[in-house]
Amino acid sequence: MRINKELTKGSTAMLVLSVIAKRDMYGYQIIKVIGMSSESVFEMNEGTLYPILHALEADKCLESYWCEAEGRRRKYYKITDKGRKQLAVKEKEWKEFSTAVGKVLGGANLVGA
Amino acid sequence: MRINKELTKGSTAMLVLSVIAKRDMYGYQIIKVIGMSSESVFEMNEGTLYPILHALEADKCLESYWCEAEGRRRKYYKITDKGRKQLAVKEKEWKEFSTAVGKVLGGANLVGA
DNA sequence: AAATATGCCTCGCTAATCTATGTATATCAC
DNA sequence: GTGATATACATAGATTAGCGAGGCATATTT
Numbered sequence: 001m002r003i004n005k006e007l008t009k010g011s012t013a014m015l016v017l018s019v020i021a022k023r024d025m026y027g028y029q030i031i032k033v034i035g036m037s038s039e040s041v042f043e044m045n046e047g048t049l050y051p052i053l054h055a056l057e058a059d060k061c062l063e064s065y066w067c068e069a070e071g072r073r074r075k076y077y078k079i080t081d082k083g084r085k086q087l088a089v090k091e092k093e094w095k096e097f098s099t100a101v102g103k104v105l106g107g108a109n110l111v112g113a
Numbered sequence: 114m115r116i117n118k119e120l121t122k123g124s125t126a127m128l129v130l131s132v133i134a135k136r137d138m139y140g141y142q143i144i145k146v147i148g149m150s151s152e153s154v155f156e157m158n159e160g161t162l163y164p165i166l167h168a169l170e171a172d173k174c175l176e177s178y179w180c181e182a183e184g185r186r187r188k189y190y191k192i193t194d195k196g197r198k199q200l201a202v203k204e205k206e207w208k209e210f211s212t213a214v215g216k217v218l219g220g221a222n223l224v225g226a
Numbered sequence: 227a228a229a230t231a232t233g234c235c236t237c238g239c240t241a242a243t244c245t246a247t248g249t250a251t252a253t254c255a256c
Numbered sequence: 257g258t259g260a261t262a263t264a265c266a267t268a269g270a271t272t273a274g275c276g277a278g279g280c281a282t283a284t285t286t
Contacts, residue, residue: 006123006273007210009242015217022219028264034217041213048243050266071252072264091218097120098211100154104128104147105204119242122273141233161274163235184283185233 008042013052014090015042017061017083026067026074027053053077061086121155126165127203128155130174130196139180139187140166166190174199 019025019033030053031044056062061083067074079087132138132146143166144157169175174196180187192200 005243007206009122009273010119011214012242015214018218026264027266028262037217037219038213039216041209042217045244046265047245047247047267051243054266070263073251074264093120094214094218096154098214100151101124101128101207101211103152104150104155105131105207118274122242125274139233140235158275159234160236160276160278164274167235186282187233 011090011094012044012048013056014087014094016049016052017056017079017087017090020062020077021079021084021087024076024078026076028074030077056083059086124203124207125157125161126169127200127207129162129165130169130192130200130203133175133190134192134197134200137189137191139189141187143190169196172199 015034016030019030019037025033027046027049031046031049034042034044053062053064057064057077059082060080062077063080064075064077067076128147129143132143132150138146140159140162144159144162147155147157166175166177170177170190172195173193175190176193177188177190180189
């Protein structure tokens, strides 16, 4: 990661769900797509992504299927209805969180509190 | 916390530095001020805050002094030059991070803009 | 007198992510 | 042809931030 990795905690699953929601994708590709669309701010490790995919599938937010193309075996993931709901929750939570950070940094003047 | 606690990882020290940068503050007060200015999105635990304060002081980003007022003994923290530099770095990192999340999600970045 | 709020602190736990490692195939450079 | 790099899957152990649960003490409210 180009930035403090701790910042990413809690948001990674949301990002993964988000890109898969746009179209079915396989693991290696997810890393590349998130890396590119974030302009290399996120350079996710495989050791980070695969466990997340497995957990999201176990939680029925994703479904997987194997495809063979270009002489390569790829495991594609597709988002489920539950996954879309989960994504909506996480996006809302993210907005609430980032807005709150902005408020604290922006300094609501609470002298006397 | 009203939101997923994992999201807060990596940003808490920045928030703490940020409020102390505005004026000297003691621990218990920091929790209240951050709670209020975030409209209760952040409800920091003492078990979270105190170790952060001690670490920031050990790292010379903060200095502390005891005060007695209203019959209460309070440990105030004051930001150092190093602390201000650290805060600037963390704020920049935060903007980069939240902007990147916005790009991946595909929407406009609502944060810090 | 008891409950609540203020104010400091520490210890062990959980969980997200990273680093390192392993396997296998395809492609490119030399 | 051989080695390096990219693609593609996976797991295991280490790290670390924040939490929950305690502990201690005093002031205020009920």
